Amino acid sequence: MTITHLYVDRTVADNSLAARFAERLGLTPIIVPDTRQLYDTLKNEADPWSGGKQRLLLTRNQGAFIRQCPGTKEYICCDYQILHIGTYCTMDCAYCILQSYFHPPVLQYFVNHEDLLRELDAALDQGRTLRIGTGEFTDSLIWEAWSDLTPLLVERFARQDRSVLELKTKTTAIGDLLDLDHRRRTIMAWSLNTPRIIATQERGTTSLKARLRAAAQCQDRGYPLAFHFDPIVLYPGCENEYRQVIDTLFQYVDPGNIVWISMGTLRFMPALQPVIQQRFPDSAIVHGEFITGIDNKMRYFKPLRIDIYRRIAGWIRHHAPNATVYFCMEDETVWCNSLGFSPDTHGGLPAMLDQSARRVCGVH
Numbered sequence: 001m002t003i004t005h006l007y008v009d010r011t012v013a014d015n016s017l018a019a020r021f022a023e024r025l026g027l028t029p030i031i032v033p034d035t036r037q038l039y040d041t042l043k044n045e046a047d048p049w050s051g052g053k054q055r056l057l058l059t060r061n062q063g064a065f066i067r068q069c070p071g072t073k074e075y076i077c078c079d080y081q082i083l084h085i086g087t088y089c090t091m092d093c094a095y096c097i098l099q100s101y102f103h104p105p106v107l108q109y110f111v112n113h114e115d116l117l118r119e120l121d122a123a124l125d126q127g128r129t130l131r132i133g134t135g136e137f138t139d140s141l142i143w144e145a146w147s148d149l150t151p152l153l154v155e156r157f158a159r160q161d162r163s164v165l166e167l168k169t170k171t172t173a174i175g176d177l178l179d180l181d182h183r184r185r186t187i188m189a190w191s192l193n194t195p196r197i198i199a200t201q202e203r204g205t206t207s208l209k210a211r212l213r214a215a216a217q218c219q220d221r222g223y224p225l226a227f228h229f230d231p232i233v234l235y236p237g238c239e240n241e242y243r244q245v246i247d248t249l250f251q252y253v254d255p256g257n258i259v260w261i262s263m264g265t266l267r268f269m270p271a272l273q274p275v276i277q278q279r280f281p282d283s284a285i286v287h288g289e290f291i292t293g294i295d296n297k298m299r300y301f302k303p304l305r306i307d308i309y310r311r312i313a314g315w316i317r318h319h320a321p322n323a324t325v326y327f328c329m330e331d332e333t334v335w336c337n338s339l340g341f342s343p344d345t346h347g348g349l350p351a352m353l354d355q356s357a358r359r360v361c362g363v364h
Helices: 016-025 036-043 048-054 113-124 149-158 195-201 208-220 238-252 272-279 302-319 332-339 349-361
Strands: 005-009 030-032 055-059 066-068 081-083 107-110 131-133 164-169 186-191 225-232 258-265 290-292 298-300 325-327
Touching (some): 005 016, 016 055, 036 048, 048 055, 048 107, 048 272, 066 113, 081 113, 149 186, 195 238, 225 302, 238 302, 302 325, 325 332, 325 349
Parallel strands (some): 005 030, 131 164, 186 225, 225 258, 258 325
Antiparallel strands (some): 066 081, 290 298
């Protein structure tokens, strides 16, 4: 969506990034003494979710920049760390959990980068392996037209040998990253889905082949890659279409350059269902065979999840028998019945992913 209004928290009005955003967006900044005014305005709109994508708030992150991924103790977690650069997204996916995660959802970007880099440097200096990414509460690369933070992060990670940065996106905004000396400490990652789901449920995103072409470009410049099949959506004929996606993926990339591939089926908090039905009235994704999971999210019936996971994992292994494939938020039963093992037999999921980062990215 197009950003139509630029709001600047008065506490960062003198920040040089505010002027840069205003110039590049071609908008006159609106200084707000209290950001709650913007939230209240959005809450009163008929479609606050779209309104929140068209209004950008530049502000200060007053909490921690590095956060633990909000997993659920009942499911196996990968111990991923989030680098919290902003919230929400200019793209518009029907299933996006951020629509119900923030109240209301507001496109905001944190401009106190000095604090971010100070906290990041302290974490990297601790000497432990970090797998950290910016793509949890926003898309990693939607900010490239206005901010130079991502190249700074790539260069920061290139100066150390223990941790990796993952940039997860549905865009092709890679231009400013191709010529950087990244030393394979940055993983370029794409969320993938079938062309049908991209066309009907992922408004404003790039096509499957555009994402894969961008991945191939990054690979040519030495970047390691990752891919995320999440959410996998079940519909008539989806098995054949997901197989075609995987066949196409390996026409573009070298299996030996993939750090990991994750899978996760569609799941959502019950509060998200009416939002999807209101904003995407033609979408049928909420009408599957769902049960309430132990995390209180709506999930496909477990045998259905196991069946599609087993199929997709088999197709991936056909092309990349040594690739690290893992699940995002599934239990041991699903692991054993889909992949044939539990992460505990490999020292746990975090250890599996750390080992893959060492093997493909060269970290210690």
